[in-house]
Amino acid sequence: xxxxxxxxxxxxxxATALFILALxxxxxxxxxxxxxxxxxxxxxxxxxxxxxxxxxVDYKWIAIALVLGTIIGIPLGLVQMxxxxxxxALSHACGALCVTLVGTAEYYLQAPEVPRxxxxxxxxEVILGSLTFTGSLMAAGKLQEILPQRPIIYQGQNLVNLGLxxxxxxxxxxxxxxxGQTWIFPAIVVIALVFGVLMIIPIGGADxxxxxxxxxxxxxxxxxxMGFVLNSKLLIIAGALDGASGFILSVNMSxxxxxxFTNVLFGAFGQEQTTVTGAEQARPVKSATAEEAAAxxxxxxxxxxxxxxxxxxxxxxxxxxxxxxALTKRGVDVKFGIHPVAGRMPGxxxxxxxxxxxxxxxxxxxxDVNSDFPQTDVALVIGANDVTNPAARTDxxxxxxxxxxxxxxxxxxxxxxxxxxxxxxxxxxxxxYYLDKTLMLFGDARAFVGAIVREITGGDHG
Amino acid sequence: MNxxxxxxxxxxxxxxxxxxxxxxxxxxxxxxxxxxxxxxLDAIAVVGAIILVGEGKSTLATVFGTIAIVAAMSxxxxxxxxxxxxLRMFKASTSKR
Numbered sequence: 001x002x003x004x005x006x007x008x009x010x011x012x013x014x015a016t017a018l019f020i021l022a023l024x025x026x027x028x029x030x031x032x033x034x035x036x037x038x039x040x041x042x043x044x045x046x047x048x049x050x051x052x053x054x055x056x057v058d059y060k061w062i063a064i065a066l067v068l069g070t071i072i073g074i075p076l077g078l079v080q081m082x083x084x085x086x087x088x089a090l091s092h093a094c095g096a097l098c099v100t101l102v103g104t105a106e107y108y109l110q111a112p113e114v115p116r117x118x119x120x121x122x123x124x125e126v127i128l129g130s131l132t133f134t135g136s137l138m139a140a141g142k143l144q145e146i147l148p149q150r151p152i153i154y155q156g157q158n159l160v161n162l163g164l165x166x167x168x169x170x171x172x173x174x175x176x177x178x179x180g181q182t183w184i185f186p187a188i189v190v191i192a193l194v195f196g197v198l199m200i201i202p203i204g205g206a207d208x209x210x211x212x213x214x215x216x217x218x219x220x221x222x223x224x225x226m227g228f229v230l231n232s233k234l235l236i237i238a239g240a241l242d243g244a245s246g247f248i249l250s251v252n253m254s255x256x257x258x259x260x261f262t263n264v265l266f267g268a269f270g271q272e273q274t275t276v277t278g279a280e281q282a283r284p285v286k287s288a289t290a291e292e293a294a295a296x297x298x299x300x301x302x303x304x305x306x307x308x309x310x311x312x313x314x315x316x317x318x319x320x321x322x323x324x325x326a327l328t329k330r331g332v333d334v335k336f337g338i339h340p341v342a343g344r345m346p347g348x349x350x351x352x353x354x355x356x357x358x359x360x361x362x363x364x365x366x367x368d369v370n371s372d373f374p375q376t377d378v379a380l381v382i383g384a385n386d387v388t389n390p391a392a393r394t395d396x397x398x399x400x401x402x403x404x405x406x407x408x409x410x411x412x413x414x415x416x417x418x419x420x421x422x423x424x425x426x427x428x429x430x431x432x433y434y435l436d437k438t439l440m441l442f443g444d445a446r447a448f449v450g451a452i453v454r455e456i457t458g459g460d461h462g
Numbered sequence: 463m464n465x466x467x468x469x470x471x472x473x474x475x476x477x478x479x480x481x482x483x484x485x486x487x488x489x490x491x492x493x494x495x496x497x498x499x500x501x502x503l504d505a506i507a508v509v510g511a512i513i514l515v516g517e518g519k520s521t522l523a524t525v526f527g528t529i530a531i532v533a534a535m536s537x538x539x540x541x542x543x544x545x546x547x548x549l550r551m552f553k554a555s556t557s558k559r
Contacts, residue, residue: 019503020480026496027487029552036546039503043538050509056516065515065528069508069535076536077543081551084494087544091501091537098507098534101526102514109519117467216497223507228470230510236470237477242504244481249493340490347493351548359555365490 004052011049012234018042019238023245029360046234081355082312085344086143089212092219093136099222100129104189106229112180119179121228123172126185127192128222134196136215142200143208143344151204164195205309206386208344210253217246249346256340256366258392258403285421288439290448293415294455296439297323300377300413302333304369306406307349308342310383310418314445320382321356323449326456335362337369337379337406339387370407379411383445385418389430399428414438417448495548502541508534 018038025035056062079087103125107114114122141147168191175184203211224239226232254260288296297303305324311317327334336358342349350363364372373379381388384406391398392405408414409432416433418440432438441448488496508531515527 015506019506020484022499022503023481023484023488023496026492026499027484028489029492029549029554032492032495032549032552033546036499036542036549039499039545040542043502043506043542046506046509047512050512053513053516055513058516058518061515061524061528062512062531065511065531066535069532070539072532073536073539073541074543076540077547079544081548084498084544084548087540088494088497088501091498091541094533094537095501095504095507098505098511098530098537101530101533102507102510105514105520105523105526108522121467212497216500220500220504223504224474226507226510228467228474230513231466231470232510233470233473235506235510236474238503238506240474240477241481241485242500244478245485245496245500248482248485249497252490252493338490345494346497347490347495350491351494351551354548354551354553357551357553360491360552361555363491 004054008049008052011045012232015042015046015049016234016237018045019241023241081351082315083144084351085208085212085348086140088345089136089140089143089215092212092215093133093140095219096129096132096136096222099219099226100126100133100189102226103129103229104185107185108182110179111182111185114179116176116179118229119176120172121225123175123188125222125225125229126189127168127172128218128225130189130192131196131199132215132218132222134193135200135211136196136219138197138200139203139208139211139215142203142205149205152201157198157202161195161198164191164198168192168195205344206341207257209341209346209348210250210257210259212345213246213249213253215246217243217250220244220246252340253346256404258400283434285433285440286436286438287442288415290441290451291455293439293441294452296413296415297327297378297380297452298330298332298456300332302335302372302376303327303378303380304335304337304372304376304408304411306337306339306379306381306384306388306408307353308339308382308384308387309344309348310385311445312343312348312352312383314383316382316446316449317352317356319446319449319453320353321358322453323456324358324362326453330456335364335369335372337364337366337372337408339366339384339406342384342387366404366406373407373410376411378413378415379408381408381414381416382449383417385430386428388416388432389428391428391431395431408432409435409437412437415441417441417443417445419444491552492549495545498541498545498548502538502545505534505537505541508538 019042022035022039025031142149171188220239220242224236227235324334338349388408390409392400392403511527511530514523
């Protein structure tokens with residue numbers, strides 16, 4: 001049987017190499033599809049290799065579960081692109097569920113004689129797994145709008161959360177030295193499950209990109225811990241890669257929101273929510289009609305469109321593509337400036353715009369597009385607010401001061417499509433709207449962009 | 463057992479370094495598909511669940527393991543499927559072809 005053991009190890013080794021290549025090939029859109037193929041092949045090899053394992057005596061439940069998982073997985077792979085953030089959160093929950101269940105079963109197989117290091121890793125695995133499971137379900141519920149998106153904040157919230165986590169870790173430490181006390185294990189799981197729920201309660205929609213990245217990291221780390229327990233190098237590596245990926249994205253997101261990293265690590269999101277400044281002074285703004293906007297856009301030679309979550313909500317991306325086509329046909333250079341935290345998860349805007357058939361070389365990230373704004377004739381902001389707020393650069397008293405923004409105010413003309421003058425999610429007033437060069441286009445994003453497109457193309461025929 | 467854990471720690475550390483270096487180079491353009499791909503890869507945990515169920519050491523292990531396989535497998539299938547669909551949508555300008 002030594003032969004088959006070696007064969008299995010070989011499939012795992014090849015799978016590991018393929019997983020690393022898969023991520024390496026994600027570096028560019030031209031090689032990314034190859035990356036997915038590599039990942040699929042690695043996964044197939046590893047699963048087939050595992051099925052050859054000599055310790056497996058019964059295939060019935062494995063077969064049923066594999067088929068059932070596939071049946072559930074297919075619709076999850078076919079969701080609308082607008083539903084990708086909640087689907088991602090749901091998949092973090094599924095991964096964490098798997099890890100927690102396996103960890104729990106593994107503990108009861110080994111108890112009461114569990115080596116200390118093994119016990120510590122098992123506890124880490126189920127704590128991370130459980131809190132990621134409920135946390136991700138909560139995030140998915142908020143994104144799907146089954147749960148209220150409004151953050152729920154109460155006095156002493158951080159104290160309660162920190163207390164619960166300390167309690168779970170304390171119980172885990174006790175279990176490390178007394179692994180035979182089997183009643184403690186489910187207590188740890190329950191506390192971590194509750195912590196996961198409480199952790200997400202104070203989170204609002206704008207913080208979702210950070211939260212999803214962080215949950216991604218936790219899911220990866222819990223899987224790596226499971227690899228330690230099962231002594232599976234393949235699982236340790238896959239978990240470490242996923243953990244690193246989530247970690248990097250979390251850091252990116254926290255930098256893009258000017259949050260300190262500890263703030264993110266300890267899940268203390270939504271801390272800096274400010275209440276709406278009561279003084280609603282009616283400062284004058286200039287507004288324009290679709291006809292005027294169309295005239296300005298067609299006269300421009302360089303236009304940068306800045307999309308935000310509002311574009312996704314209004315489902316305006318296809319109308320935006322029509323605008324892109326109409327302007328490009330007239331020789332206008334149209335680019336898109338995408339802030340890292342625009343939308344509800346990292347890269348959300350890119351996927352929506354790519355779905356609308358906008359070529360990816362027109363999608364620029366913050367650093368690239370910011371150097372372009374001084375040479376830009378028109379910056380058109382669609383459903384974005386805080387990420388364009390110049391107060392982040394200039395006003396030290398602003399809650400978002402220091403947050404890197406898209407410098408749309410450096411363009412010659414700024415146009416902002418917005419439903420009304422009500423402040424954005426964070427309740428922060430945006431001085432951009434009162435600038436002399438700014439024109440407010442009041443209305444629904446999809447309807448307004450559609451109206452501009454009609455003005456432009458109508459002019460072609462008439 | 464302790465020796466195994468030490469080796470595992472080294473493997474984890476090296477993999478984390480590789481992960482940082484490789485993922486740092488992923489274009490922000492592809493951060494959403496990156497997350498769905500790592501999710502699918504992470505579902506390799508299915509391997510552990512398969513062995514747990516296959517060995518059938520206890521009823522608890524079989525029941526929990528079976529649910530775990532279902533959860534992980536849905537991530538494998540769903541994760542690769544949606545990553546592939548997303549990447550198909552990313553097209554370069556026709557002028558560049």
